[in-house]
Amino acid sequence: PTTKQWYQRRVHGESLGDIQNVNIEPLWIISLSFIPVSSDDTGSSQVRLQVYRVNVDDVGTSTHDLFALNPHKSVPVLVDSNLVITESSSAITYLINQYSPSQLYPLCAKKKSQIDQRLQFNIGRFYMALNECIQPIYMGETSTIETEKLDELKEVLMWINQMTVGGYVLDNSMTIADIAFLSTMSTLEACNIVSFYPYKNI
Numbered sequence: 001p002t003t004k005q006w007y008q009r010r011v012h013g014e015s016l017g018d019i020q021n022v023n024i025e026p027l028w029i030i031s032l033s034f035i036p037v038s039s040d041d042t043g044s045s046q047v048r049l050q051v052y053r054v055n056v057d058d059v060g061t062s063t064h065d066l067f068a069l070n071p072h073k074s075v076p077v078l079v080d081s082n083l084v085i086t087e088s089s090s091a092i093t094y095l096i097n098q099y100s101p102s103q104l105y106p107l108c109a110k111k112k113s114q115i116d117q118r119l120q121f122n123i124g125r126f127y128m129a130l131n132e133c134i135q136p137i138y139m140g141e142t143s144t145i146e147t148e149k150l151d152e153l154k155e156v157l158m159w160i161n162q163m164t165v166g167g168y169v170l171d172n173s174m175t176i177a178d179i180a181f182l183s184t185m186s187t188l189e190a191c192n193i194v195s196f197y198p199y200k201n202i
Contacts, residue, residue: 047099088183089119092176105176118169118177126160127184129153134191145193154194161199 054066054075070077070086077084078091080098085091093116096105105115132149136142160181166172169181185202188194196202 047095089123089180092180093119096176103173103175104179114170115175115177118163118175119180121159122177122180122184126156126181129156130184130188130191133193150193153188157194157196157199157202161201164201167201 066075066077067073069079069084072086074086076088076091077086078094080094083094085094093105096102101107105112129149129152133145133153137145160169163169168174169177189196
């Protein structure tokens with residue numbers, strides 16, 4: 001089943017049988033390795049990307065190779081030469097700073113601080129509020145979402161709606177914050193636990 005179908009079946013209390021034998025999208029995520037190749041005529045670095053798929057159940061994240069890179073057993077993991085980064089927001093900012101400085105994450109310290117704030121909001125408030133709602137369901141602990149937790153998620157969405165009045169997470173141009181928010185927002189949309197109707201800017 002797809003992510004949305006799997007989640008909705010869990011909500012309705014339907015058994016999926018042996019979960020190890022079911023091809024469920026949330027069990028897979030990308031672990032990244034970037035290898036710099038050369039610079040083009042514009043001075044921008046060209047980067048060759050090697051992608052390794054990791055099963056994020058207890059077996060997949062406990063493999064020797066992944067554990068050696070990240071003892072916390074989490075993904076994604078970015079490897080660039082001898083540098084290892086195990087947090088997605090840090091990986092995004094590093095890649096832009098190292099290989100392609102642009103308006104996605106500009107050199108201006110003030111602008112960067114605003115983007116950083118959005119990145120922290122995504123992981124510290126948005127993702128956390130969403131996870132509080134859905135984790136007990138996909139772990140099989142319950143089939144309902146607590147009203148208080150759902151209200152907290154809706155409050156976060158109200159703030160995001162205010163942030164995106166200019167069409168993007170910050171002002172009127174795309175930054176890496178939009179890319180970070182996209183992952184959380186698409187997960188929320190797939191779970192279909194709230195209506196986006198009240199949030200006209202999202």
